[in-house]
Amino acid sequence: MTYTTIDHRPEEPFRPDSPGYEENFPWIKWVPLFLEVVLLAIGIFNLLSATAVEDKSMGLWKNQIVSIGLGVLATAVILIPHYSTFSRLAYAIYAGNIGLLLVVLAFGKTTLGAKRWISFGGLSLQPSELMKLSVVIFLAKYFERINVPGGFRLKDLALPTLFVLIPVAMILVQPDLGTAMIICLVYGSMLLFQKINPRTLLILATVAGFAAPIIYNTGLKPYQKQRLVSFIDPMSDPKGSGYNSIQSMIAVGSGQLSGKGYRKGTQSHLNFLPEHHTDFIFSVFSEEWGFAGCVGLLVLYVFFLSSGMSVAYQSNDKFAMLLAFGILSIFFWHIFINMGMVMGMLPIVGVPLPFMSYGGSAILTAMCGVAIILNIANKKYMF
Amino acid sequence: MAFIGNEEQTRELQDRFKYATLALILGAVILASRLAYLQIFNGEQMRQYAEENRIKKVKIPSPRGMLLDRFRRPVVDNRPAFDVIVTPQYLKESGRASEVLNRVAALLKVPVADLEKRLEKSKGQASFLPVSLKENLTRDEVAELETWKLELPGVSVEMAIQRTNLHGDVASHVLGYIGQVSPQELTKLNQGVARKYSLDDVVGKSGLEKEFEPVLRGVDGSELVEVDALGRSIQKRETSGRVLVQNREVPSIPGKNLILSLDQDLQDAAVRGFGDKTGGLIAIDPRNGEVLAMISRPSFDPTQFSRGIDNDLWQKLIADEKKPLRDKAIQDHYMPGSTFKVITAIAGLEEGVIDENTTVNCTGSINLGNRVVHCHKKEGHGPVNVVKALTKSCDVFFYRLAQKLKSVNDIAKWASHMGFGTRTGIELAREAPGLVPTEEWKQKRFGVPWGPGETLSVAIGQSFMLATTIQLANAYAALVNGGTLYRPHLLRAVESADGQILREFPPQILEKTSLQKKTVDLITQGLWGVVNDPGGTAHTQAIKGMEFAGKTGTVQVIQIRAEKIFAKCATLPYRNRHHGVFVGYAPIKNPSIVLAVVAEHACSGSMGAGPIAREVIKTYLQKYYPDLYSDSAIADRIKADQKAKNAPNSAPTPREVEE
16 A cells, blocks of 8 residues: 555646547536536426325425525535545545434434434435435545555455445434445445455455345344345235335336326326335336437436546546546436336335435435536636 | 646546446446336336226125015114224324324324224234224214314225114024125135125125025126225326226115014014013014014124124123023024923813813822822812913823823824924024924934833923924914914015015915814913913913913923922022023914013023013004003003993903803
8 A cells, every 4th residue: 555645736737638628628527517407407397297296295396496406506615616625624524424424313303214314494404315425525535545556455445444334334224225225336336446356356245145145134124125025026015015116117117118298197196106206206207208208318317427427537636536436426326226126127225316306415415416526527727 | 747646546547437438338228128128018018007007996885785674664774884094104104193193082082092002903014005093983073083184194084884783782683794705605605696795795694684695785886986006086187188087887786675574663672571681582473474573682783793893792792601692582492391281282182182171180299100290389289171270380280181192292293283393494594493202203312212201291391392482482373373383484575775565475384283173262261361360370470451361381401399499499500590481472362473482591481481571462462452452541441341340240351251
């Protein structure tokens, strides 16, 4: 392990791969923002339909607009300083967010049997959502200083793993299996992105293989187990746990090629879909817009992630690269797991679809993530 | 320095972006494939599932036919019942479950712990399935809950149809109860039935509800309604802008009503008469076999069964030593005791071994070989003929009569003619056949020949002789109508729900025996004396100005010295006390009601069973013969009698003639 001192302030501009690229396309760095706006617009449009159902979701799209407003404010704030500020504040951000999680455990608001929210005034915040970003910032900062030629070995991973597992454990207690899992997946992605020693990788895979059944038997709540069982065989209890999965698959499939039309989704509007405005928002969209709409949405997400990757690629700064990559992997796993779950490929875990699902904390976290990427794209040549 | 930080490390990382891009593309391809699989390859089927999801065929339950008494007054009806239900999912989502439960508990004035227990019990089922918190709300409770509806998320009042026995536990054994079809009986039930039953259907489980199930059951209708995933039917949405389903409704056809021969007023009188005594009563019209009253005590309320039997209640009913679930009028047989002397008298008179002039001097006992057989009256009745013997229930007369008969088979022959030993064939299941012993029967059953002393016992309705309450009533009915044995029946007619008579049931004759007029006259004279002669065994039950006749019987449950029968009974343990039996009829001329009462362990026929019969007969006469037996008519007659008595050359009253 070698330690290097890093100066984030470049002495001169540097254009490694595409000379004249920035000059010819000055708008290119705003592509992630543009795609974010498009996706948010689709999200609100879709939510208008999903929350026209006469149940608890009725009219909630208005709240989503407020959340987006807050997200815009956060974006503006994040764009002001140089991203190196995040490097300086990384540990403080991490510690602060852990503090918020402690507050949740102590005084959190219990909804649907889970304790995930802290509320002040009329607003409630889900610190576990923000923790995803905090962990990524923490890891980017941590790994920036570390270089292990030939890949990480177990002893190199001990410390960062500990710092990842602290919030993961706190989130599992809430319980919020989805968020805890996302943090683990993001951590794994960031490690693989850098490089893990092949032997270590083999050991880790073996340990994971043995640990899975133990975790299943001891670490999961009955309803979480039930979800896994019903994922493997949804028809085992079509009215119970498998019900959501089946209804969701029916919703997606019944959209066929071109969909049933905007606000004409029967599965959602007749209340067959549970949580149709949050975790299952994609089933509302796919029911109404069909295969054509879904592929379109998928392409937008792929463009969004690619544009983010190009920002990371061109940042020429290990911290920025790891930070951007980490944020993108949050988005990637959210999209993949949420869609996979809605389409019955993955067990049901509470993971929202970025920009589409209803939920203030999720929207705020996503917009902050995009803001950091925009900051990286724009602040390369500052100072 | 061109790169920020370590150039080499950053370059290395840039290299790895190709793997990240690959992972991104792979993820997108997986998702797109799944989309194609669901939406393109299975889209058609999924669309169909979605359609079926929305439109549900909902059963419109048909009202079950009513049971009406002979005056077409409803006895069993379908009444709306209101339950308060809660959907746990909505309660949970509201976030103030305990507050709501407390509120409901306060409105219904029940402890909140009860409601929590109900909710706890439903933990296993899906949370969107409603749970009942309390059944059969009063109108006030319904109003209270509806008023605070908005403050009680997840709580609602639901209407259900409750099969209701309007008179509670009266005649439950006859009317029967209904219940949900059980999985075990489903296959049996659906054999040879055009309209199949399903598990959520109700079916008659006992009594007339069971016997006339095909008549009472209606034809369920159906309706296509739009429902949400929770199965709640929903209003057609304005926003959907199209009619999703034509409201194709198949109306239900209600079941047919049964018009019974029972008279609810007599039923109520019988229950009044019984009080808390145990036993059965049956009243028959001797002119056609119609059953006017039929009860068994103690009883149960079928209404409590109709929406699922509470297990505690069921266990209590089964464990009760007085067997409230048994119909004591037809399912239990007893030794008929002295009430059977009528049959012995018929045998003697018809076989010609005695006539009205045959007199026996009762000294209180007779010698039979080296045994002494006692009369129930130790000091004896003195010289008695058949009329007096019946009136005073003299055992010795019937012992002598038995000795004059060729064998017990003579008694058996006439007992069989009068309907003993075979089921009467009333429209109810599990009727007991009773037993008429013969010499052959005993040889076959026990392998021992008939002993001469046993004939004496049979002559006074003891030993092997067994009869049901309904057989006793029917036999006396056949006696007073001159020998016609009708099949007792409960059903007069079947009518459609709108009151059209569909079918009537004429009387059915089981056997026509020609009894000599002299036989009937002598025996009925004796039976008149039982109640109205000061020396009659049931004279205590006589009603001033209202004459009826009958015969008492006191049946020993355990062997006990004859003279101790009356003295000791009340001090015996309940299970060892004698049964009281009374069979009677009214009016004296052209009888139109015959009734038999068995009061278990009531010690005596006259004091145990007599008052019950008296109550029913009094009610009957006052209702059916108001000209003769209304209170004012009786008062007038008594006044006239008094006047006539005081006047010289007055016409003798029947009693004086008798004496």
